[in-house]
Amino acid sequence: MTSLVYIAFQDNDNARYIVDAIVQDNPHAVVQHQPAMIRVQAEQRLEINRATVEEKLGREWDVQEMLIDVITLGGNVEEDEDRFALHWN
Amino acid sequence: MAAKRLNQKDKYRCLTRDLAWEPSYQTKEDIYPYERFEGIKITDWDKWEDPFRLTMDAYWKYQAEKEKKLYAIFDAFAQNNGHTNLSDARYVNALKLFLSGVTPLEYQAYQGFARVGRHFGGAGARVACQMQAIDELRHVQTQIHAMSHYNKHFNGLHDFAHMHDRVWFLSVPKSFFEDARTAGPFEFLTAISFSFEYVLTNLLFVPFMSGAAYNGDMATVTFGFSAQSDEARHMTLGLEVIKFLLEQHEDNVPIIQRWIDKWFWRGYRLLTLVGMMMDYMLPNKVMSWAEAWEVYYEQAGGALFKDLERYGIRPPKYVEQTTIGKEHISHQAWSIFYQYSQATNFHTWMPTDEELDWLSAKYPDTFDRIYRPRYEHWREMQARGERFYNPTLPMLCQVCQIPLSFTEPDADTTLSHRSVLHAGERFHFCSDGCCDIFQYEPDKYVQAWLPVHQILQGNCGGGDVEAVVRDYYNIAAGFDNFDYQGSPEHQRWQQWQGDRPADFNTAG
Ligand SMILES: [Fe+2]
Ligand SMILES: [Fe+2]
Ligand SMILES: [Zn+2]
Numbered sequence: 001m002t003s004l005v006y007i008a009f010q011d012n013d014n015a016r017y018i019v020d021a022i023v024q025d026n027p028h029a030v031v032q033h034q035p036a037m038i039r040v041q042a043e044q045r046l047e048i049n050r051a052t053v054e055e056k057l058g059r060e061w062d063v064q065e066m067l068i069d070v071i072t073l074g075g076n077v078e079e080d081e082d083r084f085a086l087h088w089n
Numbered sequence: 090m091a092a093k094r095l096n097q098k099d100k101y102r103c104l105t106r107d108l109a110w111e112p113s114y115q116t117k118e119d120i121y122p123y124e125r126f127e128g129i130k131i132t133d134w135d136k137w138e139d140p141f142r143l144t145m146d147a148y149w150k151y152q153a154e155k156e157k158k159l160y161a162i163f164d165a166f167a168q169n170n171g172h173t174n175l176s177d178a179r180y181v182n183a184l185k186l187f188l189s190g191v192t193p194l195e196y197q198a199y200q201g202f203a204r205v206g207r208h209f210g211g212a213g214a215r216v217a218c219q220m221q222a223i224d225e226l227r228h229v230q231t232q233i234h235a236m237s238h239y240n241k242h243f244n245g246l247h248d249f250a251h252m253h254d255r256v257w258f259l260s261v262p263k264s265f266f267e268d269a270r271t272a273g274p275f276e277f278l279t280a281i282s283f284s285f286e287y288v289l290t291n292l293l294f295v296p297f298m299s300g301a302a303y304n305g306d307m308a309t310v311t312f313g314f315s316a317q318s319d320e321a322r323h324m325t326l327g328l329e330v331i332k333f334l335l336e337q338h339e340d341n342v343p344i345i346q347r348w349i350d351k352w353f354w355r356g357y358r359l360l361t362l363v364g365m366m367m368d369y370m371l372p373n374k375v376m377s378w379a380e381a382w383e384v385y386y387e388q389a390g391g392a393l394f395k396d397l398e399r400y401g402i403r404p405p406k407y408v409e410q411t412t413i414g415k416e417h418i419s420h421q422a423w424s425i426f427y428q429y430s431q432a433t434n435f436h437t438w439m440p441t442d443e444e445l446d447w448l449s450a451k452y453p454d455t456f457d458r459i460y461r462p463r464y465e466h467w468r469e470m471q472a473r474g475e476r477f478y479n480p481t482l483p484m485l486c487q488v489c490q491i492p493l494s495f496t497e498p499d500a501d502t503t504l505s506h507r508s509v510l511h512a513g514e515r516f517h518f519c520s521d522g523c524c525d526i527f528q529y530e531p532d533k534y535v536q537a538w539l540p541v542h543q544i545l546q547g548n549c550g551g552g553d554v555e556a557v558v559r560d561y562y563n564i565a566a567g568f569d570n571f572d573y574q575g576s577p578e579h580q581r582w583q584q585w586q587g588d589r590p591a592d593f594n595t596a597g
Contacts, residue, residue, distance in 0.1 A: 003395055003396065004388060004392055010318075034299045035299045036303075037295070064141070064147055065151070067151050067321065068158075068318065071294075071317045071320075072291050072317055072320060073321050074291075077325045077328075078140065079141060079142065080097060080098070081096060088392050089396050089399065
């Protein structure tokens with residue numbers, strides 16, 4: 001079985017743009033819509049890039065702002081100013 | 090130009106680790122006395138990394154924003170009489186279970202993290218635990234606020250703190266946290282941050298809360314997801330702490346493995362309640378317990394334990410029994426609550442025909458063979474006016490405190506029962522998992538406060554169950570409990586439905 005990392009967001013306006021950014025930067029990601037939430041899973045690794053989210057939102061965005069809309073996640077976390085990544089070794 | 094802004098890493102260093110100091114007139118051993126008594130070896134606390142690098146100023150900013158959003162939705166829900174737009178009033182019984190079973194656990198989590206946040210020598214870990222303690226306190230408060238609206242319109246939500254300390258089935262979640270909080274600080278983190286929050290809380294807060302939304306309960310989905318959004322940090326803390334401890338010293342590995350084995354099993358047993366909420370108490374169902382277990386444990390836990398293999402950690406002991414158990418536990422739990430509904434603060438019912446068919450489809454190997462016939466029998470009794478209430482007191486497992494009603498992993502119609510003799514007394518268990526936990530620390534578990542024993546010893550007031558439920562639990566017979574059909578709550582719901590404008594009635 002391959003190892004899936006995942007992240008789920010509340011299904012709201014902000015999160016829709018974050019999910020758009022994820023899909024653009026992670027073509028291997030799978031998006032699942034469930035009542036009130038959007039779950040994204042991917043094999044091995046998933047990245048959220050600040051630049052892409054800012055482009056989608058049309059405004060400045062701090063990677064830690066993600067904490068407002070995220071519901072849950074699975075995988076080792078790497079975070080810096082420009083990027084949030086989940087991975088399994 | 091203004092002073093250069095610190096980058097995140099430097100800011101985190103300045104606002105967390107740099108707040109710590111080297112003691113001058115006390116030794117670290119005296120300041121952090123609990124760091125060593127579990128046998129865990131820490132060689133360098135500076136290796137501790139908080140991956141979110143969250144500082145207090147950012148923490149307050151984001152938490153304040155979450156609170157504003159949350160209370161705006163609570164207000165709108167109350168103003169709009171949101172409870173009348175639920176899929177069905179039966180659903181609220183899941184909330185009664187949630188408020189009395191889960192909300193006090195948030196408070197216990199707060200107390201536990203406040204304590205361990207004091208007792209670690211590493212400043213990074215202390216800050217992370219303190220933020221989590223504040224989060225958990227926020228969870229208690231938001232959950233009570235969300236439920237207070239329901240308390241105005243439904244029964245059984247009137248006295249959750251009192252009930253948490255006394256009612257028989259609430260000793261299951263209560264004893265789980267008390268077990269963790271009376272352990273050392275590293276076992277507490279392995280139990281709560283890792284085993285419970287990282288491995289298991291998704292099953293509590295994600296599909297069930299998504300289900301709340303699907304049943305029209307915006308208040309609950311909002312507090313659930315708002316709490317779980319903190320959980321993303323807590324889970325990361327849980328995974329970080331495990332990796333940190335495993336990297337610090339190889340002698341830590343067997344100690345951590347034993348804790349993982351113990352707390353996985355305890356957590357799995359505790360989640361039996363959630364399985365029943367998903368399969369039986371959500372009128373509009375999102376996924377079955379078995380499906381949730383597959384996604385959030387088998388798949389997610391599989392990836393996790395594969396990742397931890399490099400440290401010499403293996404998947405939890407008896408995990409294969411949970412693969413079998415996922416087909417059974419929700420039905421077994423609902424059967425317990427159905428027959429002991431006279432002693433709880435919520436209503437139960439027999440599933441409708443449609444619901445029975447859903448269960449058959451979701452559990453093709455077990456439901457029609459084992460559980461449907463039992464329910465059909467009980468439905469017939471109910472139709473004859475002889476609704477089944479079990480008048481006896483069940484035997485409880487000494488460790489998980491759930492009535493002995495699970496079946497053997499290799500014989501699904503045989504009761505699973507283990508027992509051991511300790512210091513001249515015989516103790517009983519629901520499973521190998523619980524029996525092992527007892528045998529490793531018998532002197533801890535002989536002290537368990539088992540509701541049935543306490544009732545029989547006369548420590549819960551009253552001479553019979555009726556008096557215990559009424560006077561000691563503060564639950565009103567026939568009002569807060571018994572079958573949903575015909576209850577005051579059912580009647581009130583029907584009246585609300587009748588009072589609605591016609592276009593609402595046809596919409597559903
Ligand atoms: Fe919490
Ligand atoms: Fe938590
Ligand atoms: Zn047990």
